[in-house]
Amino acid sequence: MATRALFQRYGRLQATTPKGPRPAARIPCTRPLVTVNSADAQTHFGYRQVDMQEKPQLVQDVFDSVARSYDVMNDAMSLGMHRLWKDHFVNRLAPWDGMRLVDVAGGTGDIAFRVLRAAPQAEALVVDVNQNMLQVGERRAHAAALSSGEPSSARARPRLRFMHGDAESLPLDAEQFDAYTISFGMRNVARPERALAEAVRVLRRGGRFLMMELSAMPEDRFPLLRQAYDTYSFRVIPQLGQWIANDRAAYEYLVQSIRRFPPPAQVGATMRDAGLQALTTEELCFGVVCIYSGWKV
Template identity: 50%
Template sequence: MRRVAQLSRCRQCCSLRQQQQWHQQQACRALNSSSEAASTAQKETHFGYKQVPESDKKGMVKGVFSSVAKDYDVMNDLMSAGVHRLWKDEFVRMLGVKEALQAGDSPPRVLDMAGGTGDISFRIIEEMSPYLRQDQGDEPIVTVSDINPKMLEVGEERAAKRFSGRALSALEFRVADAEALPFEDGAYDAYTIAFGLRNVTDVPRALAEARRVLRRGGRFMCLEFSHVNNPMLQRLYDAYSFSVIPKIGAVVANDKPAYQYLVESIRMFPKQHELERMMREAGFQAVSHTDMTCGVVSVHSGFKL
């Protein structure tokens, strides 16, 4: 009986120790979870030169572009003296839509991310127009997508004035976040983003999403302000950017802070070779870049192979 009682007490002690260990483990897990949550909550990113919580940046960027949406195209002309039109023309030419259609290929499905007011999409549709027929149906071919509904509203208004028939029905406008696209895997032949990637909070995630929605063999192309490779031009460019552009924004768009942010966001964007590295890490191959105007802007290209 004494041995039975001792064995019973041992079992109770073991059970108690196990319960204590289990509670300690749960407490540690809860502490780690709280630490991770606190770390996530405190994680910051840049908004221009300011450091802000990551969770706040999308709303802040949306506010900037909601404010400037109606004056966005006029401001682009004023800020670049119209040169942005030449950059965009060359960007679309490099995409190679016209050459593919001339060779007998079907019109490629294109996602124009951060497409806003439609500058890139409209150029693509104009290249496609001679090869579009009404008997091909009304299914959209080019998706103009942006996180900002006001930018897309301006784009839709411009499209209705510029196109009709099959060319107009080939366009669709979709509100979407570049970091969490609502499109199926492999849905597009090409993904373009012009002057929008620097406004994304998590660039690697946006690149991964771009690759996901491309079919095998599909092409990613990004046109973005970059880093000038001529020291003298860099000094002139900085002086113009920080002294003149915000003042133009104050006069034309009545929003100096928005254009101060746009200037600062350019300086915070990765340099050409750094963005190439990020594209390769996202899984793109045959990655390259082409500078324009001594690196004021750069075209980045990669393929999903």
């Protein structure tokens, strides 16, 4: 498949080999993920400065608006690449039968579906703050007969569940998951530090934290490619958003929020401060996507 070849050829990919994952780059730690001015508690929503309390509702509005076309739009704007990134992300996780996973900001369930395909006896809980995104996910799960929509006699405990909840205060007991994933979710969270603290709280000792996020291409590398990526992001993606989701502004927010997401070193600092250890990062597609890994020791 042409896209797969492109991904493998050009991605800064440290692939999982049959002999086990090669070590990814160590994260040097510097500054925190989000700098909050505690005096007036402001943060950003795309390029706008907003009050901290305002951001969750603004994000909610974005995903309320795009939920029904979210999956189609992902395929259109990434030219199908998001599927390969997610496949690779789940490969890195290396799920096993019996594993208990919580996929936070799990939206329409893409990560959970892949995990259960790789390890059919794993248990996946998708948590998201947006009911419309969860509903799309549940419909997909029912169609694939994976979720709690199956007759109760079929399975005492469903392997896939969807739950409404905020990454910053998860409605979950401590130390009950083997793995916590968050894919393309963290940059939407108003206080990522709180989400990371919650990730550490719900993971058991020895549990894995794995995050995938889009970010701006590094400025000092690939200047021409960066220019092309920026043109595509700011001109083409909002237009696709208008045509497919009937919401240009939602996709303007998306591309702006990617630019506001800090570089890997800063993300690493915040992960370390939250108590995660053995931190590594892996860039895909010239740094357009980054996978962050850490462990609760």
